[in-house]
Amino acid sequence: xxxxxxxxxxxxxxxxxxxxxxxxxxxxxxxxxxxxxxxxxxxxxxxxxxxxxxxxxxxxxxxxxxxxxxxxxxxxxxxxxxxxxxxxxxxxxxxxxxxxxxxxxxxxxxxxxx
Amino acid sequence: xxxxxxxxxxxxxxxxxxxxxxxxxxxxxxxxxxxxxxxxxxxxxxxxxxxxxxxxxxxxxxxxxxxxxxxxxxxxxxxxxxxxxxxxxxxxxxxxxxxxxxxxxxxxxxxxxx
Numbered sequence: 207x208x209x210x211x212x213x214x215x216x217x218x219x220x221x222x223x224x225x226x227x228x229x230x231x232x233x234x235x236x237x238x239x240x241x242x243x244x245x246x247x248x249x250x251x252x253x254x255x256x257x258x259x260x261x262x263x264x265x266x267x268x269x270x271x272x273x274x275x276x277x278x279x280x281x282x283x284x285x286x287x288x289x290x291x292x293x294x295x296x297x298x299x300x301x302x303x304x305x306x307x308x309x310x311x312x313x314x315x316x317x318x319x320x
Numbered sequence: 321x322x323x324x325x326x327x328x329x330x331x332x333x334x335x336x337x338x339x340x341x342x343x344x345x346x347x348x349x350x351x352x353x354x355x356x357x358x359x360x361x362x363x364x365x366x367x368x369x370x371x372x373x374x375x376x377x378x379x380x381x382x383x384x385x386x387x388x389x390x391x392x393x394x395x396x397x398x399x400x401x402x403x404x405x406x407x408x409x410x411x412x413x414x415x416x417x418x419x420x421x422x423x424x425x426x427x428x429x430x431x432x433x434x
Contacts, residue, residue, distance in 0.1 A: 215360070238420065249324070249410055249425030250363075257420040296362055307378060308423075310355075310362040 208233040210299045212311035220319045225269075225284040227314050229297035232278065239280040240298040240308070241271055250296065256280060267291070292318045322347045324426035326411050332432045333401060341396045341429050343411030349424075351417045352394040353378070354386065356407040357428075363410065369394055370417045401433045 213228040231237055238257050242250040254265025261273040267290075271282045280297060297311040324345045333339055345352065353368040355378075365378030369388040383405055385397040394413075398405060409429045414421035 212362075247427075249427050250412075250423075251425065252422045255420065255422070307365060307368070309379075310364070312360055312362040 208237060208299045208301055208304070208309055210239075210297050210309055210311040212295075212297050212314050214314055215312065216315045216317065218317040218319060219287050221289055222286050225282070225287045225291065225316065227282040227295050227297075227316065229271075229280045229282065229311060230278050231280060231297075231299045233299060233301055235301050235303060237299050237301055239271075239273060240300075241265065241269070241280075241282050242296045242298060242310075244294045244296065244313075246293070253282070253295070287316075287318050289318050289320070292316055322424070324411055324413055324424050326409075326426040326429050328429060329427065330430050332434065334434050335402055336400050338397070338399050339401060339431075340398075341409060341411075341431070343394045343396065343426060344392050345394075345411075345413040345424070346392065347413065347415070347424065348391065349413035349415050350391070351414045351421070351423075352388065353412045353423070354384070354394070354396050355410045355412065356380065356405075357410060358407050366396070366409075401431075403433050405431065406433045407431060 209232045211230045240255045241253040244250045254263045256273045264270045269284045300308040354366040355363040364380045367386040369375045411426040412423040414423045
């Protein structure tokens with residue numbers, strides 16, 4: 207069975223600062239990993255996904271994530287935070303054999319200070 | 321416009337009164353799924369459907385029913401709601417039942433059971 211852990215339920219950064227949201231996964235087989243973003247009062251939308259191709263994945267709005275098998279991590283980064291990045295971010299994992307099911311992390315709320 | 325719609329968006333009901341939350345997608349997607357979102361727990365999968373007349377349990381199916389009689393619709397039924405089903409519910413769909421497919425989420429239904 208797979209699982210995902212997001213470290214930090216709330217992260218606050220200054221506008222223009224680096225954004226780093228942490229995600230660690232557990233899976234006995236090669237995982238497929240996702241980051242979703244949820245803006246206030248909206249559903250989730252996909253930021254980026256890792257599906258065993260390049261380990262550095264670029265997504266929308268300047269976000270990227272790097273798959274590190276040795277560290278079982280898939281941290282989300284953005285070089286310079288904007289006020290519009292304030293939202294909740296979810297890491298998720300699935301595998302080829304369990305493609306109908308996806309496990310989400312508990313979420314990290316990102317706040318941006320002016 | 322390609323979208324997933326849910327109705328109602330907000331619902332307050334009482335214990336034991338049967339209710340249905342509708343979900344519809346206009347993208348001809350095969351796969352549909354229901355999730356509940358609770359603070360600190362992220363999203364948990366309730367039921368999913370890989371195609372018409374094909375449904376299966378997710379991680380938290382107790383107290384819920386679903387049906388998939390048409391490809392576009394995937395209603396969630398609570399036959400005897402209880403207060404522990406107070407939550408934010410999301411419907412999602414993807415083109416195929418494939419691990420790499422992006423899920424598209426509806427706007428959510430906030431349910432309160434008194």
